[in-house]
Amino acid sequence: MSILSQLLKKSSPQQGIVLYYLFAIVVAFLLLNLPYVHKPGVNVNPIDTLFVAVSGISVTGLSPVSIGDTYSTFGQIIILVILNIGGIGVMAIGTLLWVVLGKHIGIRERQLIMLDNNKDTMSGTVKLILEIVRTIFVIELVGGLLLAFYFYRDNPDLKNAFMQGIFVSVSATTNGGLDITGQSLVPYAKDYFVQTIVMFLIVLGSIGFPVLLELKAYLKNRVTNFRFSLFTKITTSTYLFLFVFGVISIFLLEHNHAFKGLSWHQSLFYSLFQSATTRSAGLQTIDASHFSDATNIIMSILMFIGSSPSSVGGGIRTTTFAILILFVINFNNTADKTAIKAFNREVHIMDIQRSFAVFTMASILTFISMIVISATEQGKLSFLQVFFEVMSAFGTCGLSLGATADNISNITKIVLMVLMFIGRVGLISFIIMLAGRKEPDKYSYPKERIQIG
Numbered sequence: 034m035s036i037l038s039q040l041l042k043k044s045s046p047q048q049g050i051v052l053y054y055l056f057a058i059v060v061a062f063l064l065l066n067l068p069y070v071h072k073p074g075v076n077v078n079p080i081d082t083l084f085v086a087v088s089g090i091s092v093t094g095l096s097p098v099s100i101g102d103t104y105s106t107f108g109q110i111i112i113l114v115i116l117n118i119g120g121i122g123v124m125a126i127g128t129l130l131w132v133v134l135g136k137h138i139g140i141r142e143r144q145l146i147m148l149d150n151n152k153d154t155m156s157g158t159v160k161l162i163l164e165i166v167r168t169i170f171v172i173e174l175v176g177g178l179l180l181a182f183y184f185y186r187d188n189p190d191l192k193n194a195f196m197q198g199i200f201v202s203v204s205a206t207t208n209g210g211l212d213i214t215g216q217s218l219v220p221y222a223k224d225y226f227v228q229t230i231v232m233f234l235i236v237l238g239s240i241g242f243p244v245l246l247e248l249k250a251y252l253k254n255r256v257t258n259f260r261f262s263l264f265t266k267i268t269t270s271t272y273l274f275l276f277v278f279g280v281i282s283i284f285l286l287e288h289n290h291a292f293k294g295l296s297w298h299q300s301l302f303y304s305l306f307q308s309a310t311t312r313s314a315g316l317q318t319i320d321a322s323h324f325s326d327a328t329n330i331i332m333s334i335l336m337f338i339g340s341s342p343s344s345v346g347g348g349i350r351t352t353t354f355a356i357l358i359l360f361v362i363n364f365n366n367t368a369d370k371t372a373i374k375a376f377n378r379e380v381h382i383m384d385i386q387r388s389f390a391v392f393t394m395a396s397i398l399t400f401i402s403m404i405v406i407s408a409t410e411q412g413k414l415s416f417l418q419v420f421f422e423v424m425s426a427f428g429t430c431g432l433s434l435g436a437t438a439d440n441i442s443n444i445t446k447i448v449l450m451v452l453m454f455i456g457r458v459g460l461i462s463f464i465i466m467l468a469g470r471k472e473p474d475k476y477s478y479p480k481e482r483i484q485i486g
Contacts, residue, residue: 054090054458061086061115070108077103080443087450089115091457092345094210094315094431095422095449097441101213106196109213113203119457120169120207120238120345165242168249169206176234177202183226201316205234208345210315210431218306222318223299228306235314241268241341263378264352268341271355272312275335279308282331283324291323311335313346315431322434326417329434333421336428337399339456347429347456349395356380356388391460398455399423402448409444410436426452 064070065082081097088095089112104112181198188194200213214220221227237245244265251259284292284304292300306318311332321329339348359373359380373380402423407416414422418436425432426449437449455463 051458051462054454057090057118058083058086058454061090061118064111064115065108067111069105070111071103072105072108075103080446084446084450085112086115087453088431089209089211090119091347091429091453092116092119092207092209092313093347093426093429093453093457094204094208095426095433095437095453096211097437097446099215100211101215104213109196109200112211113200116203116207116209116211117169117173120203120209121166164246168242168245169238172234172237173199173202173206176206176230179230180227183230201231202234205231205314205316206238206345208235208238208313208315208340208429210310212316217317219318219320222303225298225302228302228318231316232306232309235309235312235316236272239312239314239340239344239346240272241265241344243343244268244341263376263380264342266376267355268351271351272341275312275338275351275354276308279311279331279335280304283307283328286325286328286331290325291319291328307332308335310432311428311430313340313344313348313428313430315425317432321421321432329417329421332432333424336424336430336432337395339428339430342459347453347459348427349391349460352384353388353391356385357392360385360388387461390464394460394464395427398452399427402427402452405448406445409442409448413441422449423452427456429453429456 062083065086071077077098084095084097085100087093100109100112177195177199179198180201181195184197185191185194197213200211201218203209204211212218218227218231241264243262247261247265251261280301281304284300287304288300292303295303303319306316307321310316312335321332324332337348338354339350340346342350342352355375356373359375363373373385403419406414406419406423410419414436418434421432421434422436424430
């Protein structure tokens, strides 16, 4: 701990966030090696234990072992703790770090914490952390109790029903994607009540905590002349667009394929759930391998985009995607080619630059990962399997075409773990950690045009 404290004192907030996540992974790994964590007679390879620890902290859901068959009730409780540690996320950990280090929390830092103009919820960083943690736990508890009572109706074993309800609720809210049945939510493919509850939990976890806190303040009428922030408007509209796009695409592409012979409402709920889970959740009501290649490509792209900033999910984030699209739309419509206008506001140039940096780094990172895995698993995995698995890991989603459950090499596992870690920490923090903050140049060179496109 003294070494960690020294490192934190010498590090920037972004480097500190990465260190906290690395430390959390080490703690999770040690917890998963405690006595009585595994079922009697079950031995787990250390690298597989590390994989589960990284998957839990990054709330991804990919796992080389079956959670239900491998871990005891005590072990499953440990995994719930790990998912909650990961679910609290970069925002809360970063805020704690700034407070512990005594860093001055200026305007830009507050935008990284909240991206919110609501004074009621920005009154203090410690209060913000408590608000986030309280919000997570309330959502998990309500969802867990609803599901537990429902599961108890079908299985009159209170312990199992309660454990399953809480596990599904925590896994959905944190977008963890892990399950204790070994079948995800496939047994509830025709149970619309369970699916609806889980979809709500997924959305509440992945839409972004600043959005939830703003909505809470709006409903309680705490602020006079309340106005939703630009972040909330862009995040919510983009989230809704991606969700509807996913539903329509999956429904149409699988109408005469995976959904052939099914009723319209069952096909619709399959589409609704799969679109919701691609934000970052990883739970599923139908095996993704049953879908066509076109559907799996679209789902991979949706996983690459991921969830909203300051949420439990990963990927490039919805705001990055929105800014990129708005930049293209606005490029020929304004005299200033760098200006992006939305909801009667103009996006800051720094946010535009960061969006392009995130997209470029994410593309390079996933591209290199696909090359490494394809070369390592040559002949064992198809290109679509590699593409799908890489996007799932980077988006901290957890959906799989079966590649992770197969006997993949340790190199592939390491690549996926790195992707999960970076996807959860966030590319901005990762880029700043690697590059550091440089002093601006005190001079400039003559500008010259070059041909583009």
